[in-house]
Amino acid sequence: MPQTLLITGPGGAGRTIVAAATALAAARGGRRVSLLSAEDPLRGAPAPAGLRLARIDSGEEFRTELAALQDRGAAFIGMLGGRPLGAEEITELPGAEQFSLLRALRREATAPGTDLVVVDMPPLHQALTTLALPAQLRRYLSRLLPAERQAARALRPVLAQLAGVPQPAQWLYEAAARWDEELAAVQAVVEAPSTAVRLVAEPGPAADAALRTGLLGLALHELRVHDLVANRLVPRDSADPWVAGIAAAQRAFLDDRERAVPVVGAAHLGRDPWGPDDLDPLVRADGMDPAPGGGDGTAWSVEDRLAADGILVWAVPLPRARKDELDLVRRGDELLLAVGPYRRIVPLPSALRRCTVSGAALDDGVLRVRFTPDPQLWPRAR
Template sequence: MRTLLITGPGGAGRTTVAAVTSVAAARAGRRVLLLSGDPGDPLAALVGPDVRGLRVARIDSGEEFRAELVALQERGATLLGMLGSRPLAAEELTELPGAEQFALLRALRRAAVAPDTDLVVVDMPPLHQTVTTLALPAQLRRYLARLLPAERQAARALRPVLAQLAGVPMPARWLYEAAARWDEELAAVQAVVEAPTTEVRLVAEPGPGAHLALRTGRLGLALHQLPAGSLVANRTLPQDCADPWLAGLAAQQEKYAAQWADELPVVPLPHLGRDPEGPEDTALLAASAPGLAPAAAAPRPAWDVEDRRAGDGVLVWAIPLPGARKADLDLVRRGDELLLAAGPYRRIVPLPSALRRCTVSGAALADGVLRVRFTPDPQLWPRAR
């Protein structure tokens, strides 16, 4: 099963492209599940009820938030009772900021095991929010490992004894059990996000504003090793416009679409002269862009370590960051981890085992690849006999 995450700068037409992609795939014989968290369910209006093989589902973040918080209260009922707390009822709960991201991630996990489905298409939030959402499972797992390390549970054999003496379960036990459960759930979501069958499809209307937003967003995707497989150039104008103003705009679109095509497969989607309003417009767009059907999944970008000890005496870690500029980047070695900053995005990654025995001796950016040089530490590196 394939998962296609559709995102782009705000106002680029992500929802329309998600609907058109789903209709095109369903008409090609695939069983498609189309997901969206937008209020008002605009996808249902665009797709209509009569596309065979296509199911549309809406992610209700408010309902998910209420259900999760009520379940959390039930699991911690003993501890909350000790504190004299009064549980909150589901009907008095209002979702907090961030609930949409967690609901979306849980929906991705469920969709990955949906029966009778060949393709899951997800109408994602705008590009910047999509990057931060997809990076969330790995980041939260790292936080849990640091704040509640598994090795600290070595003394848990004493907790049942303490619980009997106190007469109630010890909070530490409840906390570690909750952390283990959260880590398991986050690991399952992370596996879906990083699966070779999951791909990001970008949507943008060709122009200077979208060009800048795409450069920044692709930098964030690359930093988290999330492959962007294709780009839909939405609302493209015909190149034979008689009107000088439209002809100039069409030429500008062609210029930026050509630049994007140097880095990604670009699928043009024509402008209808109006906003798509219903199933007829969606079907018309699907027929005009056969390239929307998902092809082979893009490979996850590899971060390779090159051994140059024989020549330069160093190891080089090559990190692909397409579109990056030197001013965008920063890196700091911290123990066995490397803190990487690329534009507004940050990622802390564990060093490969060989690089942990080295010191960082330099870095250079060329052709969209950051190459970090590591010099073996004589005190740690095995000596040749």
């Protein structure tokens, strides 16, 4: 699987421009690059050697998918007296952009002959909700259909003979199986060690708040951060007091960020770049060509403290989190964790399923959830 770099950040930070500069820098370095975007990042200019542009057309993909769904369910629709929609009647619905992006991401990341896939993602919050979709939807499918699926399989032949048409259960479960397979493939790309996020921000107080929340969301979903592109940096040695003040504020922002994530500096061009030639200063910025690899991970880990303290500890990295924005609930064999606007439901590791939650503490950016073995479920020492 090629290296995949997901470009996102606060709105208006220049994500598309940085995505184009990233792809051009890697192509000039000799890598075979695919640049995936819903826009035209090169502004109509032809792509140079080594770079292939892949467009996301959510409207066309939605019409194609709905037409295919109608064809598969034609017998059921006819049985209900319905009439299929014509191609000219189908208009894109909210949410189609997310699914179109995910399908395109899977397609590009599994295509042969590519070394790097650069993805121009939506703004940070929307990008996070999109990347979390495959795992969330697969959980919904597994919860809603498992028991009924077995019964439906046994009844399908009888029901089909009685009615003479494929039954709704058969159509539903076959569709669910296809969805689960497609979602699993996308989830594999998102969670691959070769996939990481390149953040883009224009240094300043607003960006600081957005990035703090975004980094929490990335950590919650265990998404790797490759680096941060600090975009539109002004000269530090300017004689203009106003520019010098901005430069000082940007420097303070970077000093704080560099302790948490590698930073790539991109100078302010004084205008919006237009085409590959205008992008050249950004392309040549030190670090714009991303180093191979998936960036720094934020994987959750289980600490064994049974011998010393009689507990197991699930350590969840949550950089710069605050206690007042955390919510933690144990429900059966799952843990429900909310951090600010983000929520994640994860299955407990097998050892922790046989324990009870005995407490939790947030210390130095790590949430540690304590689990005490349940004597009724834990193997007794002999």
